[in-house]
Amino acid sequence: MKISKVFFALVVMLVFVGSLVGCAPAATPAAPTAVPATDVPAKKVYTYADMVVGFLQTGSEGGWRAANSASFKETATQLGINLKFYDSQNDLAKQVAGFQQFIEDPEVNVIVLQPLEVTGWEQAMKDAKAAGKTVILSDRRIDGLEDYYVTFIGADFVEEGRKAGREMCKMLEGSDSKNVWELVGNVGASAAIDRGVGFRETAAECGINITKSQTANWSVSEGKQVTEAWLKETKDVQGIFGQNDEMAFGAIEALKEAGLVPAVDVKILSVDATAGAFQAMLDGTLNVTVECNPLLAPQVYEAALAALNGESLPKWIPSQESVFYADDPNLKDIAAGRKY
Ligand code: GYE
Numbered sequence: 587m588k589i590s591k592v593f594f595a596l597v598v599m600l601v602f603v604g605s606l607v608g609c610a611p612a613a614t615p616a617a618p619t620a621v622p623a624t625d626v627p628a629k630k631v632y633t634y635a636d637m638v639v640g641f642l643q644t645g646s647e648g649g650w651r652a653a654n655s656a657s658f659k660e661t662a663t664q665l666g667i668n669l670k671f672y673d674s675q676n677d678l679a680k681q682v683a684g685f686q687q688f689i690e691d692p693e694v695n696v697i698v699l700q701p702l703e704v705t706g707w708e709q710a711m712k713d714a715k716a717a718g719k720t721v722i723l724s725d726r727r728i729d730g731l732e733d734y735y736v737t738f739i740g741a742d743f744v745e746e747g748r749k750a751g752r753e754m755c756k757m758l759e760g761s762d763s764k765n766v767w768e769l770v771g772n773v774g775a776s777a778a779i780d781r782g783v784g785f786r787e788t789a790a791e792c793g794i795n796i797t798k799s800q801t802a803n804w805s806v807s808e809g810k811q812v813t814e815a816w817l818k819e820t821k822d823v824q825g826i827f828g829q830n831d832e833m834a835f836g837a838i839e840a841l842k843e844a845g846l847v848p849a850v851d852v853k854i855l856s857v858d859a860t861a862g863a864f865q866a867m868l869d870g871t872l873n874v875t876v877e878c879n880p881l882l883a884p885q886v887y888e889a890a891l892a893a894l895n896g897e898s899l900p901k902w903i904p905s906q907e908s909v910f911y912a913d914d915p916n917l918k919d920i921a922a923g924r925k926y
Pocket residue numbers: 647648650651725726777804829830831857858878
């Protein structure tokens with residue numbers, strides 16, 4: 587019995603030692619030598635002072651564009667951003683060339699593109715990514731290439747078009763004829779393409795007949811020339827939709843010279859809601875303007891800084907907008923409070 591007790595104790599001891607050896611790793615690796623915190627490079631946190639923005643502006647075609655350019659210049663000064671401003675003079679080839687210049691500029695870490703047209707950007711966008719540039723679209727979108735820009739900050743132009751169609755329907759309610767003429771912006775621009783899509787969606791709901799549609803390239807002079815030519819063919823028109831304020835101003839001039847009373851004989855509706863549109867509504871020559879906000883710089887610079895600091899952003903950050911009416915009793919006060 588004594589032997590068995592000794593044997594049992596020996597077995598228990600051997601099992602206990604084995605269990606220790608079995609759980610312990612074969613060879614406990616030496617703990618890695620901790621790197622003193624001071625030797626790990628701290629992740630850089632960018633500030634606005636670190637931003638060098640290459641800004642590709644479309645041109646200087648009207649009141650909306652002037653307010654938009656001022657927004658980017660004034661906000662850059664306020665935030666201490668180094669802004670390199672490139673005027674593409676409404677020429678796509680010039681804008682693509684300017685984009686390449688910013689890609690090759692070692693100082694530029696952010697490129698903000700306000701694309702003249704939705705296509706023509708594949709190579710430039712791929713080159714920018716390869717060069718490690720942060721690209722943000724502002725004002726207008728491009729087709730596809732979502733992997734090559736951080737985000738698009740701009741209006742929902744289709745919704746602007748829908749609003750325009752609804753307002754034209756309201757103005758022509760009860761009219762025997764609903765013939766409407768459309769003055770289109772630059773045909774390759776998302777603002778023109780999408781406003782046309784939206785307008786057709788809601789104008790169709792009330793039986794509007796778009797009897798004429800032609801580009802007038804966002805300008806007063808071309809808006810007038812196109813409308814004059816149409817009036818020589820017929821005066822059977824009940825409404826004119828200008829895809830921006832300037833083209834509507836040109837149509838207003840043409841109607842007056844043809845002996846028609848704008849906003850009375852022919853309803854006039856535009857998009858942008860610039861100071862000129864508020865003046866035309868106060869003068870009684872424009873019925874409605876759908877707002878498109880040009881003051882995009884604060885949102886764009888904020889998104890650029892977030893992107894430089896590695897934050898992820900939605901692919902589209904829509905700007906918020908309203909609609910303004912000539913018959914609004916508060917129109918004068920609203921106009922006085924506008925920034926553009
Ligand atoms: O409506 C027009 C300008 O891209 C939203 O461009 C902008 C448009 C605006 O020429 O006035």
